[in-house]
Amino acid sequence: MQFEGFAGNAALKTALSAAFSRRRLPHTLLLQGETGLGKRTLAQILARAAVCTCEDRDLAPCGVCPACIRAKAGSHPDIRIVTGSGKSNTISVASVDEVIRDAYKKPEEADINVYCIFAENPMPEITQNKLLKVIEEPPTGALFIFTVLSADALLPTIRSRAQVFTVRPPEESEAAVYVQNKTGMPMEEAEKLASLHRGNIGRMLSDGENGRAAKAEQMAEDIANALVSGTEHDLLAATAPLIKDKPLFPESMERLQLLLRDACLLKNNVNVQVPAREVCDKLRRKLSLKALMALCEMTAKYTEYWRRNANMALLVTALCAEMKETAGK
Ligand SMILES: [Zn+2]
Structure with missing residues (x-):
């Protein structure tokens, strides 16, 4: 088996691969582990x-056969995600x-019905007892994969x-x-x-995203x-930076x-709620409407240059020179 997009967990991968290759995967799997470790992945x-x-x-999932492509797009008829x-x-x-109901029907394309049941939030006993019936005597060709925080x-x-x-976190370096x-x-x-979240990739990504949004905001104000x-x-x-x-x-x-746009609105005496009031007020007072609008366009233009893979040092230097010239006018 291949595990693209799922890091670490070498022993777990070996065990799953071996079972899968010998067609000995159990019909019900419980993947347990804390949030952010990639159980759903x-x-x-x-x-x-x-x-x-x-x-x-x-090589499975190969990623290129029609079944893989449909599955990746979330449109394979024999894979159900239950949340x-x-x-x-x-x-x-x-x-x-x-x-x-579905599990007793024949699969449409594959030779198996797969159910990914994302059950990190505790299920009431009545729901579990219902599930038990189908797990006790599973229909042939059905695979149930549960994700839970703890099997307990x-x-x-x-x-x-x-x-x-x-499922465990990978090494911090990985x-x-x-x-x-x-x-x-x-x-x-x-x-x-990685060190802060002990290798929990999900937490690293979401923390990283928040941190980067704050960084970009600070950069814009600077x-x-x-x-x-x-x-x-x-x-x-x-x-x-x-x-x-x-x-x-x-x-x-x-x-x-956004800051420049807000400053334009303030300049035109449009009564709006501006999140970064202080800096927008400064822009409004010091720059002409023409300059503000030109600077606004400049941000889009330079993002386009960035997209074309410009050399960062040259790009930033050119941006500074052009912005300063426009602001001085
Ligand atoms: Zn495939």
């Missing part, structure tokens, strides 16, 4: 492998009824009929490389996140401040554009 890899039509099972609903965000009895949250009767696999590759953030930042009250040297100093952090550029430009 793994469940979906297993589901895709189960319907993959590639002959070499070691929680309602206030408690738990699997409903109605969903379980549907699974049971399930009734012992369900646990005893399933094979439990524990998690850092994974996140760095996925997001393009500087390695140093990825390593810090540029705006340097534009109205600094020299070109100040502007170069403010933008210097962008040279090393290429992915931060477009988001910073987007935030800057």
